[in-house]
Amino acid sequence: MVDLSLAQTPHQAEGRTGRLILRWMLYILLLLFALFYLLPLFVMLTTSLKSLEEIRTGDLIALPRDVTFAAWRTAWSEACTGIQCEGVRPFFWNSVLIAIPAVVISTLLGAMNGYVVAQWNFRGANLFFSLMLFGCFIPFQVVLLPMARVLGLIGMAGTIPGLIFVHVIYGLGFTTLFFRNYYVSIPSELTKAAKVDGAGFFRIFWSIFLPLSLPIIVVTVIWQFTQIWNDFLFGVSFSQAGTQPVTVALNNIVNSTTGIKAYNVDMAAAIIAGLPTLLVYVIAGKYFVRGLTAGSVKG
Amino acid sequence: MAPILEINNLFKSYGTVEILKDINVAIEQGDFLVLVGPSGCGKSTLLNCIAGLEPISGGEVRIGGRDMTSVSPKDRDIAMVFQSYALYPTMTVAKNITFGMKVRGVDQVTQAEKLAHVAQQLQIEPLLNRKPGHLSGGQRQRVAMGRALVRDPKLFLFDEPLSNLDAKLRVEMRTEIKSLHQRLGASMVYVTHDQIEAMTLATKIVVMKGGVIQQIGTPAEIYNHPANLFVADFMGSPAMNLIPAKARSGSAGTTIEIARKSGGSMVLTDRKNLSLPEDVIIGVRPENIADANAHSGPDSQEADCVIDIVEPAGADTYAVMELGGKHVTARLHAETTAAPGIKQRLAFDLGKVSYFAPDTGLRLN
Numbered sequence: 001m002v003d004l005s006l007a008q009t010p011h012q013a014e015g016r017t018g019r020l021i022l023r024w025m026l027y028i029l030l031l032l033f034a035l036f037y038l039l040p041l042f043v044m045l046t047t048s049l050k051s052l053e054e055i056r057t058g059d060l061i062a063l064p065r066d067v068t069f070a071a072w073r074t075a076w077s078e079a080c081t082g083i084q085c086e087g088v089r090p091f092f093w094n095s096v097l098i099a100i101p102a103v104v105i106s107t108l109l110g111a112m113n114g115y116v117v118a119q120w121n122f123r124g125a126n127l128f129f130s131l132m133l134f135g136c137f138i139p140f141q142v143v144l145l146p147m148a149r150v151l152g153l154i155g156m157a158g159t160i161p162g163l164i165f166v167h168v169i170y171g172l173g174f175t176t177l178f179f180r181n182y183y184v185s186i187p188s189e190l191t192k193a194a195k196v197d198g199a200g201f202f203r204i205f206w207s208i209f210l211p212l213s214l215p216i217i218v219v220t221v222i223w224q225f226t227q228i229w230n231d232f233l234f235g236v237s238f239s240q241a242g243t244q245p246v247t248v249a250l251n252n253i254v255n256s257t258t259g260i261k262a263y264n265v266d267m268a269a270a271i272i273a274g275l276p277t278l279l280v281y282v283i284a285g286k287y288f289v290r291g292l293t294a295g296s297v298k299g
Numbered sequence: 300m301a302p303i304l305e306i307n308n309l310f311k312s313y314g315t316v317e318i319l320k321d322i323n324v325a326i327e328q329g330d331f332l333v334l335v336g337p338s339g340c341g342k343s344t345l346l347n348c349i350a351g352l353e354p355i356s357g358g359e360v361r362i363g364g365r366d367m368t369s370v371s372p373k374d375r376d377i378a379m380v381f382q383s384y385a386l387y388p389t390m391t392v393a394k395n396i397t398f399g400m401k402v403r404g405v406d407q408v409t410q411a412e413k414l415a416h417v418a419q420q421l422q423i424e425p426l427l428n429r430k431p432g433h434l435s436g437g438q439r440q441r442v443a444m445g446r447a448l449v450r451d452p453k454l455f456l457f458d459e460p461l462s463n464l465d466a467k468l469r470v471e472m473r474t475e476i477k478s479l480h481q482r483l484g485a486s487m488v489y490v491t492h493d494q495i496e497a498m499t500l501a502t503k504i505v506v507m508k509g510g511v512i513q514q515i516g517t518p519a520e521i522y523n524h525p526a527n528l529f530v531a532d533f534m535g536s537p538a539m540n541l542i543p544a545k546a547r548s549g550s551a552g553t554t555i556e557i558a559r560k561s562g563g564s565m566v567l568t569d570r571k572n573l574s575l576p577e578d579v580i581i582g583v584r585p586e587n588i589a590d591a592n593a594h595s596g597p598d599s600q601e602a603d604c605v606i607d608i609v610e611p612a613g614a615d616t617y618a619v620m621e622l623g624g625k626h627v628t629a630r631l632h633a634e635t636t637a638a639p640g641i642k643q644r645l646a647f648d649l650g651k652v653s654y655f656a657p658d659t660g661l662r663l664n
Contacts, residue, residue: 192352193385197399197446198373207398211389 048072048267055263071264075272079265081252084241088269091249095229095276097160098245102167103224109168110175110220111213115205117176118183119191129180135173140233143170151238158240166238167228174227175220182216183209218287226277246273301364303328303486304349304454310357311341311348311510318344319510322358326488326503331480334490335497336507337533342490345507346458349488351375363453378447379456382463384439386431386446393418393427396445417449437468444479457489461496473499494534498522506530525653528660531582537630540583542623543657546575555581555649560605560621567600569649573664582653585617588629590637591644598650604629606637618643 043061048071050064058065077087116122117129147166148157156162186209194204235245244252250273254266281288302325311319319341326332334342347353349360351372359368367375378399386395396417397410405413418424421441431439440460447455460476461469477500480487491497497504498518506513506521506529514526525531531539545556552570559565591601607626608619611633618629618637629645637643654663 187383187385189381189383189385190387192347192350192372193379193381193446194387194398195352195372196350196377196379198402199398203402208387208389 044267044271048075048264048271050264052260052262052264071262072268072272074262075253075265075268079253079262079269080256081249082256088246088249088253088272090242091244091246092272094160094239094243095245095247098163098167098235099225099228099276102164102171102228103221105164106168106171106175106224107217107220109172110177111179111210111217112205113172113176114179114181114183115209117180119186119188119204119209120201129176132173132176135170136177140170144233144237148238158238158243160243163234163238163243163245166234167224167231170234171224171227174223178216178220178223179213182213186212215287218284222280222284222288225280229277249273302326302361303330303363304332304488305361305364306345306349306358307361308358309345309348309355309360311344311353312356317510319348319355322512324505324512324515326486328486329484329502330486331500331502332486332488332505333497333501333503334488334505334507335492335494335533336513338492340507341510342492342507343458346456346488346490349454350377350379350456376453377456378450378452378454379458380443380447380460382459384431384443384460384463386439386442388431391428391430392423392434392442392445395431395442396449399446399450413449413451417445420448421445436464437472440464440468440472444476448479448483453486455485455487457487459490459492462491462493476500495536498534506533508533523651524662525582526662528580528582528655531653531655535584537585537617537628539653540585540588540622540625540627541655542581542583542625542627544579544581544623545577546573546579546654547577548574555579557581557623565602565604565622567602567647567649569652570598571649571664573654575654575663576656578657579663580655580657582655583627583647584651585628585630587648587651588627589646589648590632590635591646596646596648596650599646599648601644601646603642604645606639606641606643609635609637609639 039061046062046064047055047060049067049069050058051066051068051070054065075087077089078085079087081088081091113132117125117132151157151162151166156165190208191204194208199207229245230247231245232247232251235248236251239245239248250269253269305325306322309319309322310317322345324332334345336342344353348355349362351360351367351370355368359366361367362375362377387398390398393414397414400410400413414427418427421444423438423441423445426434426438426442431442434442440463443460457476461472464472473496476489479485480500489496489500498521501518503515504518504521505515508529514521514530516524521530521534525534525539528541531541542557547554547556549568552568553573553575555567555569557565557567604620604622606618606620610617610619614633616631616633616635616637618631618635620627620629631637635643655661656663
């Protein structure tokens, strides 16, 4: 017994160093990838903190010599988007006014839809769900014209409620899919037990299913918020002066400079525009992965 | 008094597939009805139909004398315990038990009283503030029972409530359910695929197969006088021996001739006056084939048989032999002298055998 283990020792040591080298090579590789992916963000950040003078004369990836927040101030409240020069601030609030109600409404409706499709078997439930799913894969461009017509007919063209409406409709397919797949793993006996207990359709949804749904709500909110906040096509198509979201404003800032291109302002504006989605993911990101993987709920 | 539960000519189909065919059952107050059968026989569907969780395609369901056919589950005055327990995962045990009362708008004081009573009855007081996720299988089972008990309904429905428990706990809970039934005098309908559970719990058993009721009766009736080959085979463990035989009427009664493996035949004489067709299947429970000296009932007939396999099971020893081309199990004394390959004198108790027609499978005596 002892002899055997002694004989193996040099072998084992060799294996251990080999594994260690492999492990370090892996770390180095991962580090290189991380640096590579972070490079654009790094350039954006440093550029936004430089003065135009420094950008012209300096190196693209050098750290700023004099850190200045002037570009951020300009981007937030002074940069010109066409003839108007109020920065991204008003548009940022437009985006907030669009994204928050649209996320809340589409998530709630998706939860309700998913609950119905997964737990209340009705005639044609599968067909209904397939059609909802189909809605996820219709390209944005296809719905532009019909949607513009509908918005015009119901008198919501160019308004913020109109944009909320568009995003809710377009998001329903996804939110229904998320919630349906989550609720399908919940045993139907739970619904039956509640029915025998005397609870009705909404009571069961409100008291039993919604409290179970935190992980999938987080997933849906992140998904919907990212989609709606980052949307450009609907924002540019269905808005008018005063209701444009931040993505449209960003485009206008970058494309409507006169004379010198203010790279630092562009970068600052881009970061401001991207910050909320980043924030949502940082705060709720761990639930995102957890919610996508954990489906079943043990009764 | 009207039967507590009455099912008349109930049919249930999904599309063109008939799941339940012409079900007729009635039970009195205090009865413990067990629906038993192999999986897919429709027993759980029948329970769901009684609960109103599945609409029925024909016939009627009456509970407490009232027609409940198109009444929703909450108004049927029933409580149900599910196989997966179906506890509400986000609610504490106390909230789980009181949820039904809360939905029905029962006042707080009554809720607390009933909760305390049920918790004490089931000894789950220490668990009241826990969530179902932190309970063991047996504890969840108790909470599920508590949720049903607190309702004090006309009829309790149980859908295989013990099948998720381990063997030891299952026997414990079985006894507990039985004592609960005796204490409360409540009416219960219980679904199981376990025929031992059916035998031990029921005051009345319904054996089902393929959506059709095979037999309704007390456990003793079902066990001793199975109505057909299916019931004979399904109820009892080890199963009843079903041996093909030739019957001939004579002056001393009926002679039963069973082919032996070695050629020739074993002849038994049933002194009762039976009018059997020539081809029959004789059904003998293992305990009705015993060591010759140990068993000497008036209807016993002795015969020598070559034993193939001996299986000691502690309290008894099972001996397997081949008769009429079938494996036949005898339940012998624990200290039997039987040994494989050796001839053993066995006593067949013809007072307790059943005869079946091979073609229809129906009972003949």
